[in-house]
Amino acid sequence: MTVLRVDSTIQGDRSASAALADLVLAELTASRPGETVVHRHLGRDPLPAHAWATAVGAGWTAPEQRTPEQADAVALAQQLATELREADAAVLALPLYNWGVSQHVKTWIDLAIAGGAPGDRLLDGTPVVLVTTRGGGYGPGTPKEGWDHATGYLRRILGEVWGADLTVVERELTLVGVNPALDALAEPAALQKKEAEAAAAAAGRALAAR
Numbered sequence: 518m519t520v521l522r523v524d525s526t527i528q529g530d531r532s533a534s535a536a537l538a539d540l541v542l543a544e545l546t547a548s549r550p551g552e553t554v555v556h557r558h559l560g561r562d563p564l565p566a567h568a569w570a571t572a573v574g575a576g577w578t579a580p581e582q583r584t585p586e587q588a589d590a591v592a593l594a595q596q597l598a599t600e601l602r603e604a605d606a607a608v609l610a611l612p613l614y615n616w617g618v619s620q621h622v623k624t625w626i627d628l629a630i631a632g633g634a635p636g637d638r639l640l641d642g643t644p645v646v647l648v649t650t651r652g653g654g655y656g657p658g659t660p661k662e663g664w665d666h667a668t669g670y671l672r673r674i675l676g677e678v679w680g681a682d683l684t685v686v687e688r689e690l691t692l693v694g695v696n697p698a699l700d701a702l703a704e705p706a707a708l709q710k711k712e713a714e715a716a717a718a719a720a721g722r723a724l725a726a727r
C-alpha cells in the first residue's frame with residue numbers, strides 16, 4: 518500500500534493538524550509497518566503559485582513548442598496528479614487559515630487538476646482521511662457560523678471532484694490556550710481535542726483494515 522500524506526501547516530512543530538495526522542499514520546503503520554508513505558509538505562515546501570496558470574496556458578501550445586517554463590509547470594502538474602492517482606490511501610492535514618484554505622493548498626489542488634485529464638477522478642474510490650483544524654469555533658449558533666469556507670470546499674474537491682472515499686477528522690478551538698480571549702472555552706476545547714484524537718486513531722485503524 519502506498520499512502521500519500523500531505524501537510525499544509527505553516528506552524529511547524531506546534532501544528533495541531535500534523536499531530537492528528539501523526540496519530541492516523543501511527544495506527545496505520547502499527548498494524549502495517551511496511552507501507553510506503555509518500556510525504557508532501559505544502560507549508561514547508563510550497564509549490565510555485567505561478568506554475569498553475571503556466572501549466573494551464575501550456576495546454577494551448579503543442580508540447581514541442583512549449584517554453585522550458587511551460588514544460589516544467591506541466592511536468593509538476595502531472596507529477597501531483599500522478600501522486601494522487603497512485604495513492605492507495607491518503608492522509609491530508611489541511612487546516613483553516615483566514616477563513617479558507619491556504620494559498621499553498623489551493624495551488625496544490627489547482628495544479629493537480631491541471632495535471633489530470635478533464636473530469637479526472639484522481640482519488641476514485643481511494644480511502645482518504647482529511648484532517649482539518651480550526652483555531653475558533655464554527656458550530657451552529659456561534660458568531661462565526663458559516664465562516665469556515667475551507668471544509669465544505671475540501672469535501673467537494675476530495676469527495677466529489679476527485680471521488681475519494683472520505684473520512685473527515687475535525688478539531689476546533691485550537692487557539693484556546695494561545696489567545697486569552699478564548700480562555701472561557703477551555704473545557705469544550707479539551708473535549709474537542711480528545712474527540713479528535715480518538716477519531717484520528719479510529720481513522721488510522723480503519724485505513725489499516727482496508
Ligand SMILES: Cc1cc2nc3c(=O)[nH]c(=O)nc-3n(C[C@H](O)[C@H](O)[C@H](O)COP(=O)(O)O)c2cc1C
Nearest residue numbers: 526528532533534612613614615616651652653691
Ligand atoms: C495566519 C493564520 C491565520 C489563521 N486564520 C484562522 C481563521 O481564519 N479562523 C480560525 O478559526 N483560525 C485561524 N487560525 C488558527 C488556525 O486555524 C489554528 O492554529 C489551527 O490549529 C491551524 O492548524 P495547524 O495547528 O495544523 O497549523 C489561523 C492561524 C494562522 C497562523
